[in-house]
Amino acid sequence: MIDVCKKILYMVLAGLVFVGLTGICLAEPNQTNNADGNRERMNPERAYGMMPNQNAGLPMGVPVDVVYSGHGFALRGNESHILRLKVEDILPLEPGQIRGILASNKSLEEIRDDIQAKEGEVTYRGSVILDHSIYPLIEIVATPASDNTTSIKADLADLDLLSAENGNATLGNISVRVSPSDGGMIGRGELNLGLGPHAGNYSVLLDMEPPRHENGRGPADMSR
Amino acid sequence: MTISGKTAGLALAMILILSSSGQAQQLFLNVYVDDTNANKALVVGNVDDPASLSFLNASDQIHQDNGQLYAVCDSLLRKEGSGWRLNFPANGHFDEYHAVFYIPGGFKFQEINCTQGLEFLSTIYNGSLVLDVQGYDLNDPAVSLSYSAS
Numbered sequence: 001m002i003d004v005c006k007k008i009l010y011m012v013l014a015g016l017v018f019v020g021l022t023g024i025c026l027a028e029p030n031q032t033n034n035a036d037g038n039r040e041r042m043n044p045e046r047a048y049g050m051m052p053n054q055n056a057g058l059p060m061g062v063p064v065d066v067v068y069s070g071h072g073f074a075l076r077g078n079e080s081h082i083l084r085l086k087v088e089d090i091l092p093l094e095p096g097q098i099r100g101i102l103a104s105n106k107s108l109e110e111i112r113d114d115i116q117a118k119e120g121e122v123t124y125r126g127s128v129i130l131d132h133s134i135y136p137l138i139e140i141v142a143t144p145a146s147d148n149t150t151s152i153k154a155d156l157a158d159l160d161l162l163s164a165e166n167g168n169a170t171l172g173n174i175s176v177r178v179s180p181s182d183g184g185m186i187g188r189g190e191l192n193l194g195l196g197p198h199a200g201n202y203s204v205l206l207d208m209e210p211p212r213h214e215n216g217r218g219p220a221d222m223s224r
Numbered sequence: 225m226t227i228s229g230k231t232a233g234l235a236l237a238m239i240l241i242l243s244s245s246g247q248a249q250q251l252f253l254n255v256y257v258d259d260t261n262a263n264k265a266l267v268v269g270n271v272d273d274p275a276s277l278s279f280l281n282a283s284d285q286i287h288q289d290n291g292q293l294y295a296v297c298d299s300l301l302r303k304e305g306s307g308w309r310l311n312f313p314a315n316g317h318f319d320e321y322h323a324v325f326y327i328p329g330g331f332k333f334q335e336i337n338c339t340q341g342l343e344f345l346s347t348i349y350n351g352s353l354v355l356d357v358q359g360y361d362l363n364d365p366a367v368s369l370s371y372s373a374s
Contacts, residue, residue, distance in 0.1 A: 060349055063252040063269045064292065069320060071360065084360060086322065088252060095326040095352040098256045102266045102296070108287045112294050115268065127358065134345040134358060159347055209320075212250065 058136050058157060059125045061090035062098075062115055067124070068142065068152060068178070070187045070206035074130060081198070085176065085187070085206060087126035087140055087152065091118040126154060128174055128191070130198050135171065149179040156193065171195050178208050185210065248319035248361075249273050253293070255312065257301065259328030265310070267295045276316040307334060307372025318362045325369065327353035332374040339366045 068087040073080045093115060101114050126137035137154040144150045155170040176189035187206035193199045253269030267277075270291055274280055282299040301310050312323060321342070327333075329351035338344055342359040344367075357367050 058347070058349060060354075062254055063322070063324075065270070066250065066252060066320065084358075086320070086358070088322070094350060095256060095354070096350060098254075098266060098268075098326070099259055099328065102256060102258045102264065108285045108294050108296060111266070111296075112287055112289055112292075115294075116289075127356070129343060129358060132343050134343055134356060136345070136356070 058138065058159075059090060059092065059123055059140075060094055061092040061118075061123065061125065063125070064089040064091060064122060066209075066212045068126075068150075068208065069212075070176070070178075070208040072187070072204070072206035074191050074202035074204050076200050076202045081131050081202070082129075083191070083202075083204060083206065084129040085126070085152075085174070087124055087137070087142065087154075089122050090125045091115060092121055092123050093118055128156060130191070130193075133196075133198065135193075137174070138170070147179075149177060152176045152178065152187070152189075158195065174204065176204055176206060178206075184208070248317045249276065250320040251276075251314060251318055252320070252322040254324045254326065255300065255310070256326045257308075257310070257328060263298045263301050265297050265300045267293065267297055267300075269293060271314075273316065276314050278313065278315060279311075304370055305372070307331075307370055309368065309370045311366070311368045313364070313366040315364055318365060319360060321357075321359045321362055321365050323357045323367060325355040325357070325367070327355075327371055329353070330373060331371040334370045334372055335368075337368040339364065341365065342367065 066086065066088050068085065070085045072083055074083040075081075098115075101111050106114070124137075124140040124142070126140050128135045128137060135156040136159070138157045140152070140154040142150055142152050153175045154173065156172045156174065158169045158171045172191065172193035172195070174189065174191045176187040178185055178187045185208035187204065187208050189204045191202040191204050193202075249272030251269075251271040253267055253271060256266045256268070258264040258266070267280075271277060271293060274286075274288065274293060279297055279299045280286055280295055283295050283297045285296040287294040300312060301308055303309075310325065312325070314321075326349075329348075331353055333346060333353065333355070336344060336346070336355065338357060338359075339362070341362045342357050342365055344355055344357045347354050347356070353371065355367075355369060359365055
């Protein structure tokens with residue numbers, strides 16, 4: 001009886017070790033994507049050597065934290081598309097400002113101090129990835145509610161129109177209501193795209209990641 | 225302790241060590257290329273394990289402050305022909321990855337290579353060339369881009 005138990009224990013332990021090792025070893029091989037292929041899928045009109053469009057409305061700055069992150073699906077009819085949503089806190093600093101600080105030959109601590117001097121002006125930067133296409137977000141508004149839910153709304157930026165400083169420089173919008181569910185958080189909402197290869201109206205279902213860091217933000221409206 | 229107890233303890237210890245060595249991490253960083261000294265770049269942001277960024281080993285200017293990383297690196301860039309190449313490798317498993325590269329104005333991208341699973345978007349912001357690279361559930365993600373004067 002004891003021998004049988006030992007054998008069972010050894011088999012279970014061997015199985016656990018095998019599972020643990022297998023999870024480490026079964027990594028995807030690194031592959032370098034053809035940049036042309038990626039670019040054609042992402043931005044068909046942007047080929048090698050061409051200057052991408054300018055834009056003046058995207059939030060730019062030093063990333064501080066990931067505030068909201070979720071993955072799931074955008075559904076339209078009998079179609080399902082992989083969807084990712086990410087909203088980050090950033091310290092709003094323009095690339096030119098950073099390069100000015102870098103060129104000033106300041107110490108790294110002084111560079112840090114100059115960057116952190118913006119701490120009171122933390123704003124949001126975000127994006128949606130629909131299938132393989134990145135859509136930057138603008139006008140991001142996150143509104144926590146008293147029942148442990150959060151409403152996230154944002155516009156999807158049209159980089160071409162932003163470059164022309166067009167006031168209506170959006171491809172569409174997304175709205176997601178994040179609420180507790182079965183020990184985690186889910187996001188439900190809508191994604192509306194008026195232009196581009198993904199144009200259409202989708203319902204959204206996301207599995208939201210828990211907050212990376214608890215940053216003590218209050219329940220007030222947090223439009224940035 | 226019996227032999228079976230020792231074996232169980234060793235096996236559990238192995239599993240814990242192996243699982244912790246493969247833990248997923250997050251990276252969200254900006255890389256700003258200096259326009260006065262084209263070899264220098266400022267890396268700012270957050271990565272769960274700075275050891276996953278091997279190029280930091282060659283930097284003598286690294287500062288970490290409450291999880292925020294600041295580093296001045298001159299090993300990310302090298303001259304290539306009439307332009308420059310920036311290589312940005314990371315080691316390990318990343319469940320979330322977001323790197324944004326800012327190149328000074330007056331340049332254009334010649335080539336952008338990203339390992340499988342990374343998506344990118346290029347744009348220009350106030351005269352800076354911007355490459356936004358994102359991905360999820362990645363092993364050893366790497367970005368390599370070249371640019372030259374426009």
